[in-house]
Amino acid sequence: QNFVGFLAAMFFFAVGDAFRTGVHKAMIFEYLLKQQKQQFKTDYYGRTRSWSQMGTAFSSLLAGAFVVLTGDYGLIFLFSIVPYVADLLLVMSYPKWLDGDNDSAQTSVSERFKIVWKAFLASLKNSFMLRGLTNNAVHSAFYASAKDYLQPLLKVLALSLPLQLFQEAEKQSAMIIGLVYFLIYIGTSFMSRYAGNFAKLFSQPSKPLNLTLFAGLLAGIVSGFFFQHGFELMAVVFFMVILFNENLRKPIGIAYVASLTDQKSMATLLSVQSQLKALLAAIFAPFIGFLADKYGIGNALIIFGIVVIVLSPFYWVRRVREEG
Template identity: 35%
Template sequence: MNELEKNGQYVKFCAYGFLKSLRFYDAFLLLFFLDQGISFSQMGVLYATREIAVNLCEVPSGIVADTYGRKHALLASFFFYILSFVIFYLSNDFKILFLAMAVYGLADAFRSGTHKGMIMDYLKLNDWEDQKVMYYGHTRSWSQKGAAISALFAGGLVMYAGSYRSVYLFSIVPYLLNFINIMTYPEVLNHSLSKKDRNATKNLFTYAINLFRAVKNRKVFQVINSSAIHTAYLKVIKDYIQPVMLQLAILLPILETMELKKKSGLLIGILYFFIFLMTSYASKMSFKLKRLGTERIPWVTLQVGLVCGALSGVFIYNEWWMLSLLSFILVFVVENLRKPNMTAILSDNVPNKILTSVLSAQSFYRTIVTSFLAILFGFLADLFSIGASLLIISTSIFLFYHLIGGMKLKKL
């Protein structure tokens, strides 16, 4: 097909991404932690807790999704997300935040890779596999639009309430709507095994063997490695853009009579809104990156993202806040240009029936990297500064990737 078929299921896929991204707390998570007296090192532990919870359930959740049904895995995921929002809202110390992050990680584990697998199956059923990058890019762009609306709405909430806590309660509503949306997905995308299969244990074992065979393929692992490193990197550093925005709110000579928390809520909401509009457009246009060639996309985009992050660290260290913000934004844009391409490259090299499990394995690897980087980043930020930590982490990943043989893919 030359144009995307924007039918009912396309709308549901887009709605899923849009509603999933209405996480009103996301734009203020780090500031929420700081407001509760949490140090950067403790934040690193909290982020690592979330990732470790994902690690413990990641691959099994992907296998369960392939075996017993992807819809059921997603429904469980949204239940745990809502539970975590309630715990966050009620939190008043580090221990409760620890529990909230663990539940959130469990939710992430059941969601990760599952929906992408459903999209890829849908394209295969309709013989639209040549449109993988464009189709996934379009649906992901709606996710970024949701994030943009989310930030703007959350900024209004903080400005009105003068508190970061209330955003967690409001986050429950879109997740309930997405729960209903998932229930309407056609059964053909559920991928449950036939009732004729005699026992689930044998099938679980078969999926595990297939997963191992796919991941041990050197070319597949190179894609997983490149994709996971940049995503983990952004996941660790992305919330540290919030103190940069806070500094801009302090310095800007507007609304000087407004309380700082309310002023920062308004400014941060507006800034995130435009950032996610940019990342939405980047995701939509990601198919144009194919001009670089399959063997160059993972390599080039990873280097660009890391260099932008390192520059942002330099600018933060020197208190050049606007330049730091712009460099930070470029890391977001790079991730959304590369992610649809990386997903398509991976799906081209893995049997479709175990794609969800392999995507979960990729997330499993990513969360190991994220856990380590989160703790290290927090420790370095407390020891030196956010800017120094960002520079050290970005440079170290760049060197490490080269040392372990992060070479261009020959040909996939």
């Protein structure tokens, strides 16, 4: 009921999540380095993300059930505290050596910030790094901006189904949406789990990154076309392709960026990637929203997809052997 308070809460959540995800990914790769298994970056992170998506799948079912039983969406936010506390306890159980070099405690915060900042600026001069960061961020931002339009699509589809599960339209849509999201996240879990296998089909990580970037944008265009012409079910199917595609390419992209930097600046760069995604999503979302208001959701996805594909040469990832 207090939109400003809700906006402030989501802002702090987004900032914290951007830093948290970057640091956590760096910790995963630090662990692999310690175990001398750096070659398994994509496989290991893919399986880690797979379990995350599996948790989201069951959360979707629980969220749908809460709405059906209570009719209160606010309870979902309240109950979400439980897994966050469990996750905090899990992180506290990590090996102490993952906290970093204890000798750095003798260095002031400002000096450490300067060291990392210089390493970050040096990395940005690397064209592979710039393209890798942007390539990942563009698709993730498109996914983050466009996925919010999936729920209205599902609501339209749920209310148009001949099967009437509940007398109240709100409960009908909540149950259908919860079930569909459950199936979607089971699928995204599967895609993340086998991202490493998919990457091994190519000689260079640039190939699957560019291929999946184009595939995701094309799926958005096709979804928009079907929605614009009244084929809601097909629109939802191709919308799901965007979600599957994001979780197939994410482990490959993260491993690609991590391989182009050193351990000292890895956490910073992976956090920057999360923040770049958030920044681009903040740009993409109102642009797609403006197009949706003016031309409809379907045409908005078509126009946006075409524009991003036209601009893709600026963030097309080149082959690693071209480096230098």
